[in-house]
Amino acid sequence: MNEHEPVIIGALRTPVGKRGGRLRQWHPVDLLGETLHQLVERTGIDPADLDDVIVGCVLQWGPQHGNLGRHAVLAAGLPESVPAVTIDRQCGSGQQAVSFAVHGVRAGAYQLVIGAGVESMSQAPLPPSFKPGEPLGPQYSPRELARYQDNPLLPQGVSSELMNQRFGLGREMLDAFAVRSHQRAAAAAQAGRFQEQLVWLTEEPADPDSPVVAADEGVRANSDPAKMAALRPVFAADGATTAANSSQISDGAAALLIASRAYAERHGLQPRARFVSTAVAAADPVIQFTAVLDSTRKALKEAGLGIGDIDLFEVNEAFAGVPLMFQREFGILDDRLNVNGGSVAIGHPPGSTGARMLTDLLCELERRGSRYGLQTICEASGTANTTIIERLDPGSRP
Numbered sequence: 001m002n003e004h005e006p007v008i009i010g011a012l013r014t015p016v017g018k019r020g021g022r023l024r025q026w027h028p029v030d031l032l033g034e035t036l037h038q039l040v041e042r043t044g045i046d047p048a049d050l051d052d053v054i055v056g057c058v059l060q061w062g063p064q065h066g067n068l069g070r071h072a073v074l075a076a077g078l079p080e081s082v083p084a085v086t087i088d089r090q091c092g093s094g095q096q097a098v099s100f101a102v103h104g105v106r107a108g109a110y111q112l113v114i115g116a117g118v119e120s121m122s123q124a125p126l127p128p129s130f131k132p133g134e135p136l137g138p139q140y141s142p143r144e145l146a147r148y149q150d151n152p153l154l155p156q157g158v159s160s161e162l163m164n165q166r167f168g169l170g171r172e173m174l175d176a177f178a179v180r181s182h183q184r185a186a187a188a189a190q191a192g193r194f195q196e197q198l199v200w201l202t203e204e205p206a207d208p209d210s211p212v213v214a215a216d217e218g219v220r221a222n223s224d225p226a227k228m229a230a231l232r233p234v235f236a237a238d239g240a241t242t243a244a245n246s247s248q249i250s251d252g253a254a255a256l257l258i259a260s261r262a263y264a265e266r267h268g269l270q271p272r273a274r275f276v277s278t279a280v281a282a283a284d285p286v287i288q289f290t291a292v293l294d295s296t297r298k299a300l301k302e303a304g305l306g307i308g309d310i311d312l313f314e315v316n317e318a319f320a321g322v323p324l325m326f327q328r329e330f331g332i333l334d335d336r337l338n339v340n341g342g343s344v345a346i347g348h349p350p351g352s353t354g355a356r357m358l359t360d361l362l363c364e365l366e367r368r369g370s371r372y373g374l375q376t377i378c379e380a381s382g383t384a385n386t387t388i389i390e391r392l393d394p395g396s397r398p
Helices: 028-043 068-075 093-106 142-147 156-166 171-190 225-230 261-266 291-303 321-330 353-368
Strands: 006-013 052-056 085-087 112-120 250-260 273-282 312-315 372-379 383-391
Touching: 006 028, 006 093, 006 261, 006 353, 028 068, 028 112, 028 250, 052 068, 052 093, 068 085, 068 112, 085 093, 093 112, 093 250, 093 273, 093 353, 093 383, 112 353, 156 321, 171 225, 171 321, 250 261, 250 353, 273 291, 291 321, 291 372, 291 383, 312 321, 312 353, 353 372, 353 383
Parallel strands: 052 085, 052 112, 312 372
Antiparallel strands: 006 250, 006 273, 112 250, 273 383, 372 383
């Protein structure tokens, strides 16, 4: 047995709410805190054994500043001895939090750790760059902008149109993918595929008798292709990216409990999956989205696997063009890609999406009895994360 091999013991996520929707009253600290509380409770671990809690969050100001992760640990009622840290790798923050947890276990620094993510886009003020037509924000320095003065850096929405042009992704393709995302997410919800992974919440945090939120709020079971086709492009008059074929602005949290093989063995915990490889890559910061191709190649090389070995793929739907670009580049079959929908339908709280996707991927591998799953997320300024996991049969040993 490789005693430092990191394995997944548990994974939970909240339903994803629309901005200003059913989760709008939840402080992000409490949104994650309740997720952590239920993760610990359902897995039955001794929370005092947690070596760390690593949390992804992007909009780290207002209610989300000041090391949100530590506040969530305290709000969850976990022992005061449990440390926490908050990180930002933009849309891949939740996935990166899990990767850092994995790296810590492999290094022998952790035996039991949580990788998580949270974002309340209802409560955290949105930056100007989230609005079409607005200039880049103050995080872009004069020297950085000067480096790219001949080929200027752009907001992500504008960059999506560059991606569409480069990879030949037309409006009909993007809209059809968006419809498919909603249809698949609706079918998965109706079939109860998300239920075991969900943390049920009430609309009013302080009132347990208020209506229960037990489903992703943004999914439209009856998306109308005609209405979708009538929408105007958002970022270019002759463009293809619209509000309907882009990810939704959302609220949500997710968390995964990761242990070393040795800790799981000693404490009678059943590993559900092992981490085969993790990779991060960076590419063109102008087009911004192509690094998912590079990080995927790196993760496959580290794992000693080919693209044909992967049973299920999760590619974040920041814009519908991203998974379509990925699918075209690697020749992925439709029935292996985002099989239960993605961020176009479910929503995209950027700090938590990576942990939410990994939770979805794990549960779907288990439901199908499949072996390998690959997840990748594009991130602002041209970086990307990729993770490959292998489902473990109950009672399996290395």
